[in-house]
Amino acid sequence: MVSPQALHLGHLPPPLHFVRGSHCLLCLRDPYRSLHARAEQGPKSIAGEHQRLSQYRAAAAEDMAHKAIRLEVDEFIDHFFKSRVPPQAFGTPPTQDSDVFDCLAEMKDMKEEDVSRLFVDVVNRLQLAPGLRMSQSEHKPDVCDATQERVDSAFFRSEFCPSDGRPHWADQIVAVEFKRHDTRNDPYTDSEAGTVDADAETRRKVRSQLISYAEKLFEYQHRTALYMFIVIGRTFRITRWDRSGTLVTRRMDYVCNPQVLCDVLWYMSQMTNEALGFDPSAKRVLRGSAYYTMMNKASFNDISDIDHTECVLEKLPEDGCVYKYVREMFRESLQRNWPRYLLEVPTKDGTRSFLVAKPVFQAPGMAGRGTRGYVALDLKTGRFVWLKDAWRAHYELVDQEGSVLETLNRAGVANLPTLICHGDILGQVTETPKWWELKNPRSDSSSPSQPLPLNATQSIANSSGAAPGSSKIGSSMKAKRSASDMERVDYREDCPLRRHKHYRLVVEEVGMELKKFKRGRQLMKVIYDCVVAHRDAVNKTDIMHRDVSGGNILIFPRPVNDPSLGSMHMMRWGGLLVDWELSKPITQQGVSPQARQPERTGTLQFMSVAMLTENSKVVEIADELESFFHVILYNAVRYLASNCTNAGAFIEDFFDTYKEEDGQLFCGDRKETAIKEKGRIILPSNIPLRFNPPIDGFMDTVLKWFKARYTVYTYRTHQLEGHAERSGPSNPVVVPSEESEPATQLWDTSLCDAGASSDPDIDPFLDMEPEELQPAKPTDQEEKIAALVDTHAAFLKRLSMAITAAGWKNDGVKGDNVPPSYKPRRRVGPLRHAGIATVKRRRTGLHTWSPPSDDWEDGLATPTPSRIHTAVI
Template sequence: MRVNAVWLPPHLFQKLLLPKPPPSVMLTDQQLKALTEKLEEMHEEKGYEARARNANPVRQPEDQLALELTQIINEYILDVVKGKSTQTIYKSGKAAQLSKVIKRTVSTRSSSRLAGTTDVAPTPSTSQAASGSSSSASSSPYCFGLVKVVPHYVMRLTPHKYHQSDDEVNEADAAMFRNDAVKHLKEGRPNWAHQRLFGGFKVSGSQYDPFEDAELSDTQPSAGSREQVRGHLIANAERVFVYQHRTAVYSFFVIGQEFRFFRWDRAGVFVTQKVDYVKNTRTFVEFFLGFAVLDDASQGIDTTVTLLEERSQLYKSMDSLAKGDRKALGMRVLSYGEGDVLPEDIPVETFELPLSSSPEHDHDSSETSGGQSQQAAASGSTIAAIPATTNTVRRPKEGLFVFQYVLDYFASSLENNWPRYQVPIGNDTFLIARPIFETTGLTGRGTRGYVAWHVQSKSFVFLKDAWHPSCKGVEMEGDILQGLNDAGVEHIPTLLCHGQVASQETRVSHYAQYVDTRTNDERKADSRSRNGETSKGKKRTREGEYHHHIRHYAHHRLATKEVCLPLVAFTSSKQLVSLVSDCVEGHADAYKKRRIIHRDISSGNMLILPMFENTDGAVELRVVWKGLLCDWELSKPQAPSNKDEQPERTGTWKYMSVASSGDALHIIDIADELESFFNVILYNAVRYVPHTFEQFTTSFVKEYFDDYKILPSGELTVGTMKVFAITTLGYIPIRGSLGANTMLTFGESPLKQNKALNTLIFALLKRFKARYAVLDYEAKVEPSTAGDESAAAAETSDRQLSSRPTQRPRIEREECGDEEVIIPFGPARPSDATYNDAARLKDHDDVKRLLRRALDQWTWPEFELKSDHLTQAEVVDSPLDCMSVDITSSVSLPGAKAVLT
């Protein structure tokens, strides 16, 4: 696991992030002396290790160390200062003054890096000014607030156990709590919802130090144990962010007789250099008391959010809502299966809505599935669109019902006594508990999605909490959605409200950029490649790629009207294609009306919205499942054709086009997005729809969707199978038991083929293959334009010379025989038909018509047995999944939604 790390000497950590406790709170010299003697006694000839062996039952040495040290911290530090007045309000000083101190005292250690960390010298970053960060105490990296009276804190041990509601089963050695939260604790188990500070303990030795100061080789035996400990700390910090609403998390780590202090946020971690707490007892005390006198906001708690007490009315009302209490809900609960009829007693409203251009039914036999060959079906044809008009739509009156799945989502979020919160967005108030979706990883966007109760409208909505890149030219997702809604774009979420949360921003990102994050082994490999030693095709971890700066983030929330089902809830291959078709319509509408490219087409960003409609002229309204394209945070206006100044590779790796995943400088266009839509269909079909090679699904998913290579230059590139299938074969190969590639086809058996889906896949692949043939040809001939002009000039000169008398004997024409056909040197120009197929991807129209024709005219299986061909053990997210921003940004933690931000 990796995290951007900023090393600070203890005194600078205190200047920037912790105050020195005021004299009224600090221990007296006599108290410090007594504490020092107690610590010396604990470590005398490693007495705690002997006591661990003699304990009944026998303890691990680090457990005994944790037990004794937490008792000392409670008795000699925290109990002594509770209730004392802080008297003085501190500020750490002006940024300009501190930056001079920092530059003198902290060196840039970019020449050597611990595996999994980015060494950053804390020089002020220009991103602070670009993001427009506030100078208030809540956002400035040089200010903090203090409590007036020191609260009563207690340190509790929680080793070798996990909280029952924690799916990740993370363990924490110890944590510090306010005394009034002790009633929520279960003996020996971590409580992620109430802890203020967590800690870890290991016996002495650099092999257990997660952030060793020494310049150590990555390949030495202890590197693995250090990385394991570091991963444990990162996972614990992440758990606190998941359970609580946080801007930052503090922690400490004890290694025998030494300790470190940490401050984690969504951009990385501040780490102190190691301090011997026996020899430097005052510093040890100052760190814990400095944290104890911080107010909630300065401790990293999001003070805009209110943790609900179990006895509060709002807390209890959430239980009533989850149970479907009609009085609490004020609405009926309805089933949501496609085709379910709206009850007659629910009023219906009529609307006149504009009808988007729809494809005319095409009866051309070249793309039908009624027994014609699949190769012929891939050819396509041009079809005129019907002019837009209006359509009369009947829909049930809003606010009178809720679908059962929405209630189920909300009820599940309350399970296992998950903490409940009241969250504001502007003047709107929402009640939430456990997120139904969260991205994996400590750093990055940290996106969490909730089914929330909107207090004002008395309805369930979707609330999204995330940290967005805060820099010039990057719009908040709420602003993007508002623009799309105002333009009347269809098949996208409806924004209710949004806004940046106070002045909450990351602090690690205020510091040095453009650092080398390679391991020592990677540096050696790159050095060898520069000296002529190559390692073509050598696969390395995603983490080996270069990253140059720490991205700056600001906190953002938005709420949308729709609560949806995930795309994976589709029930048939036809329904899957229908849902994707809706999202393509939405993508096309956004491009047509706002010139916006989504840039992160993925299964996770395509949702199912059940809604009532009158279909086929029926009087009653029935449930229809519509596709909704969400998560527009990475979208941008269509870029010009020239290359970006900075490398930018955006999207979720599984679904990215060959062009964008193979070239960091590639500008994403409509054709890339359409290829991503195809990959969404393919992934879900391969995983859930019957096909001929279900037993090889796991290997295929890894080879086609997850594979990647890092070239000796450090450039990330796409795996071989996807490139081969999309650009060369024109069909999907799957590797069988003998290792040979066989064409993948869908259907329950060779005699019961899913002709419609197979035909659609072949038709789309034909277009993609043509596109890459044209791109390849034009890439080869473009640099030779000047050469062609020179050749033309040379040819003219030759013709002039040939008109002059020659000394050579004349050869009679009849002696030459038949004239030889000379093939010009250089790449062959693709055929006109290939150019025409490639041109179909320059806008959405052709693919929209193809999808609509497939749904309206082709024959689909009536009864499909949908099942997951991957077991949960095989569903391992690629380290590149949701590689969601530019390639220059810092990688944090690889994982399922591991955002490259």
């Protein structure tokens, strides 16, 4: 392990000698934004990214809709404050005078900033929260904050309390937002009927503002939960935020009942950072410390750093050298005003420590995985690695991504990241879903799970028992990995809140964003490598990726031996297929797939037409191959020369547009027509989309395959649905092996007559559709063509033909074909978590998908294709 003491004394060797690795995995979901991308610039489609903060907040509010749970004030205080004050805390809350807040009694004409100023003055002057101080920040944003957001005030530890009137997001303990004394400014309602979220537009705007502040704090800090006060004139609410949702107290008048608020502030001041929601496995690295200096020195360029561009190599790079782009990414993460951390990750025999600064990737939104990706410095080896921090889905039989990756690595699957270590962090789980269960008891006795008692929920939150800065994480993470690889965690199927568990993963390789490709041929090579990885994962381990998207395909430079160069080598850009957290074992014949979590996720823009139109469909190889096709199409339209004169509009129509009914999403017309019906992509000018001959040949061919697939698929689905209505459920679809014959056994059409009733008085075909509405039976030729996408072989062969074909002249990237000024023409889309309805339901309305921007980052970069959740089978 590199010694920080050696650094402090000036004895550290040059960076070359300790930063020996060139590898780290860049697990971006969005290959279409710059490395400087930020996650707060507004909701974005993948066609247009320059959206306003107000739009982002509106989408974020939809994303958090119905995820707030109301608690009584006493209930909240007893559970989250009073019970979490450490035993060594001195005394009890002092009794305050009944007129302590009388200066705030008359609110009728008082402005918001006046409320803030008077409230802060009372708290600080009377030391109502000893050891903490409030600081106002409603007028000036943080220097490094591109969104210029300003929460009104916050509590800080006294020694870190700022005096410059800025938010200082990295140092806040508890945020406080002030509003004028008006119900229109209250984001929540105390009505017993319906949702806790207030519906009025002005109230929804306030709630979206709070969500953006909570998200900002989770972005800057490493937290398990966040507490925030909402002061509305002479009343207040306390909120608690985690990755599942929000807990909200009833509104209380603190002028009439000052002791309640004063007690809360006193309890808060006595609580440890961990009890206030800080993650004890993440330790701040302060300016001037040895680790801070180590990070600075590791960012310095070294003469031995390797140029990663494709070129002829006179000699192979030495082991341990660093690619230039890797060190550059690490250096760019060391922004002056961004906090640095030492993160601990479980290993088989303890923990391993890594130094990180600003994440290269930050998923947006409060509810969800909250994935962050870092170029990290490994303290054990001195190498750069990629560290992924996320709140994974916490349900029965849901594998850890690292366990899946370990299986794939062991099986020798090529073109994947190499696992270093991974594990759950201190048993940290989201608590909000259990509170939903407590507040919504089931009437029947057959519930798969019973709500935890309050003390059990509390014990989960405090399971580590470690104070901030302690090293207890080592002993807490020594349990065998297999114990948590496939957990049995009961859940309420009717609970609308997803359960999450804190998790970290570290791998060796550093990938570049897919948009960094330089030529069309290079793009096809990268995709080829990832299809090979997908094929080998299926053939060698029976694991299906289930989230093929542009963000999960990365470029990785590799020195290779080129026979045409004799003894010399070539630096070649290959592909990495990453992000296996949504992968799943392939369904075996005769075995019904088990539900592993209440929803299934995928990246909407790259999902197959079939997956977007059928709620319960099992992901098949053909669906994944179609997703690979969509990745090629998107990048070709966006970055290569073509006859498409408006790339932004094309991407919006084909990738971002969907149909919606009752909050359910369906495939958009443009995509469905091209893939399912025509087998051609036609531009608005009524001419086929064209690039260069190799790409055109590939697309024309595989589009015919997909069209044939949907002809067969539609007919067989119709046949099976008719049989199911008469005789019950049929056997599940089975993914064929690469060696099997084309999948005629996938669909047993003879079953269609098996369930007919023998009763002569009942017509088993009474509910059949008119003959003209029934899909035509596929021809033998269509059956044969459709079978080509049942395995990877034909798709890979056609990719290879395109790569080796003539006609690749002038295939270089000319820049981004979507201008910075492009704005989506349709309204901002619905919440990320909208489901997909069944294929039979009527689809109405045309909208543009626009998530609360980036799985979505910056205002000057490209947005992220977002995941949606659908029913799990």
